Amino acid sequence: MADTDLKTPLYQVHKAHGAKMVPFGGWLMPVSYSSVLQEHQTVRTACGLFDVSHMGELQVKGPAATAFLQRVSVNDVTRLGDGEGQYTAILHPDGGMIDDLIIYRIQADHYFVCVNASNTDKDYQWLLQQASAMAGVKVTNESTQWCQLAVQGPKSTLAVEALLSPVTKAQLSSLNYMQIMPVKLFGIDGLIARTGYTGEHGYELYVPNAIAERTWHGLMETHSQTGIQPIGLGARDTLRLEACYLLYGNDMNDGVSPLEAGISWAVRLEKGDFVGREALVAQKAAGLNRSQFALRMNEDGIPRHGMEVFKDGELVGVINSGSVLPTLGGAGGLALLNPKKVAVGDIVEVDVRGKRKLARLVPKPLYKAKVKS
Amino acid sequence: MEFPNGLKYTKDHEWIDTAAAPVTIGVTAYAVDQLGDIVHVELPKVGDSFEAGAAFGTIESTKTVSDLYMPVAGKVVEINKAAVSNPQSLQEDPYKLGWLVKVEVKSKIDASTLLDAKAYQHFVAEA
Numbered sequence A: 001m002a003d004t005d006l007k008t009p010l011y012q013v014h015k016a017h018g019a020k021m022v023p024f025g026g027w028l029m030p031v032s033y034s035s036v037l038q039e040h041q042t043v044r045t046a047c048g049l050f051d052v053s054h055m056g057e058l059q060v061k062g063p064a065a066t067a068f069l070q071r072v073s074v075n076d077v078t079r080l081g082d083g084e085g086q087y088t089a090i091l092h093p094d095g096g097m098i099d100d101l102i103i104y105r106i107q108a109d110h111y112f113v114c115v116n117a118s119n120t121d122k123d124y125q126w127l128l129q130q131a132s133a134m135a136g137v138k139v140t141n142e143s144t145q146w147c148q149l150a151v152q153g154p155k156s157t158l159a160v161e162a163l164l165s166p167v168t169k170a171q172l173s174s175l176n177y178m179q180i181m182p183v184k185l186f187g188i189d190g191l192i193a194r195t196g197y198t199g200e201h202g203y204e205l206y207v208p209n210a211i212a213e214r215t216w217h218g219l220m221e222t223h224s225q226t227g228i229q230p231i232g233l234g235a236r237d238t239l240r241l242e243a244c245y246l247l248y249g250n251d252m253n254d255g256v257s258p259l260e261a262g263i264s265w266a267v268r269l270e271k272g273d274f275v276g277r278e279a280l281v282a283q284k285a286a287g288l289n290r291s292q293f294a295l296r297m298n299e300d301g302i303p304r305h306g307m308e309v310f311k312d313g314e315l316v317g318v319i320n321s322g323s324v325l326p327t328l329g330g331a332g333g334l335a336l337l338n339p340k341k342v343a344v345g346d347i348v349e350v351d352v353r354g355k356r357k358l359a360r361l362v363p364k365p366l367y368k369a370k371v372k373s
Numbered sequence B: 001m002e003f004p005n006g007l008k009y010t011k012d013h014e015w016i017d018t019a020a021a022p023v024t025i026g027v028t029a030y031a032v033d034q035l036g037d038i039v040h041v042e043l044p045k046v047g048d049s050f051e052a053g054a055a056f057g058t059i060e061s062t063k064t065v066s067d068l069y070m071p072v073a074g075k076v077v078e079i080n081k082a083a084v085s086n087p088q089s090l091q092e093d094p095y096k097l098g099w100l101v102k103v104e105v106k107s108k109i110d111a112s113t114l115l116d117a118k119a120y121q122h123f124v125a126e127a
Helices: A011-016 A036-045 A065-072 A117-131 A156-161 A166-173 A209-220 A233-242 A277-286 B029-035 B081-085 B088-092 B117-126
Strands: A020-024 A027-032 A048-051 A056-061 A084-091 A097-107 A110-115 A138-141 A146-152 A180-185 A188-193 A202-208 A291-297 A308-311 A314-324 A331-337 A347-352 A355-362 B014-017 B023-027 B038-042 B055-061 B065-069 B074-079 B101-105
Touching (some): A011 A020, A036 A048, A036 A233, A048 A209, A048 A233, A056 A065, A056 A117, A065 A110, A084 A117, A097 A188, A110 A202, A156 A166, A188 A209, A233 A314, A233 A331, A291 A347, A331 A355, B029 B055, B038 B081, B038 B088
Antiparallel strands (some): A020 A027, A048 A146, A056 A110, A056 A138, A097 A110, A146 A202, A291 A355, A308 A314, A308 A347, A347 A355, B014 B023, B038 B055, B074 B101
16 A cells, blocks of 8 residues: 555544555555455445445535636536535546535535545645636535535444434434435534435435544434444445446546536537536447446356456457446446347357456346435 | 475465375464455365466455465365355364465475475574
């Protein structure tokens, strides 16, 4: 591990729980506490607690904040009301993805933005540069001041309620998927969003570093009612893969457009001009040569990032993410394939270290998210 | 973590039981612990021959794939099909249930390339 890897304020807590720590996105993070498969199951059936403080938090403020975000992101920011969030992406002018992110509108002149750890600096510099050309907007990077704790699973509401006063408990019960609300936790201002990266009902809590440990312990104290357990990035990856949520750096990067990545539902070409729009319009008109497919293995063997995929002997693309699928059984993943050569339902071959293994292209998602239940 | 005294070990984290012929080969408790959940094991066919140090199969955890390396030169005469169908047995018992292959050694084993339990324990403590 590099000496420069950052530690979250919960580093000692993870060590005390016996976590295996690994470098990820410039941070030293828990990959697993006991067993990835058990942790995965805990989130699907009970409740998991994740330290995802490596994620970046940016604030965009000012009278031109809405116009600015509308210009730099692919989704339609004007559809958001106060306390609502949306999944979106920021693009290079050529249509390649700088990052995927969630933009929350706190109020008309104040947005809270959650970005990927490894992209935080890149995103921040890009947004600063874009904002410099526009009056009335200020972008700040508050990533090192915020901890993010994800509470995910069917029992997550019960766990989060333990931190709240009766009044905020009532507010939580009316918080819809993709909404965010301000809260006082231990007398300090934080945010609770009903979002996640697991495919289960759950929340993401943004808390200042000073109360990160107290928040963690407060949630863990609900163990006897909720079965809550700490969950590492290993299970976070298998959970998100089953739900077909993308992972930047694996499933897309600066050279992949959101149309190719499979998130065209978040792209609002009709909203007016935005950075990268022209490239996307051209790409759409020409027809895509790459598109994100989900696949499941018909034979043993586990698809992994970078493995080649063949149809009738012809190379049609590569695996972006692959793993065992603990909830569904077997193995599977996401692959960027040529949609002119393959379609959902086709049988393809994955080159697993020199051996061709049969797989089938299946509809996305692999696991239907229960986020709205 | 347990490293039985009767076995020999390699720096690639395989163990070999040379007490009887054919020799039995598996991976160590340390390797299993480092990998985490083992979800897939791929072994060679009976009859395949390997040089010492050659990759003879793979072991996969949820996150990573690792090659298995032959501690000695020889021919595979039996594989543990139960370990292939139930990779978790390697975690439960890497030395008994979780053995991987039985090998008919080609020539006299070069003992200088293998570690005893104490030396291996020392080796992993420094890793």
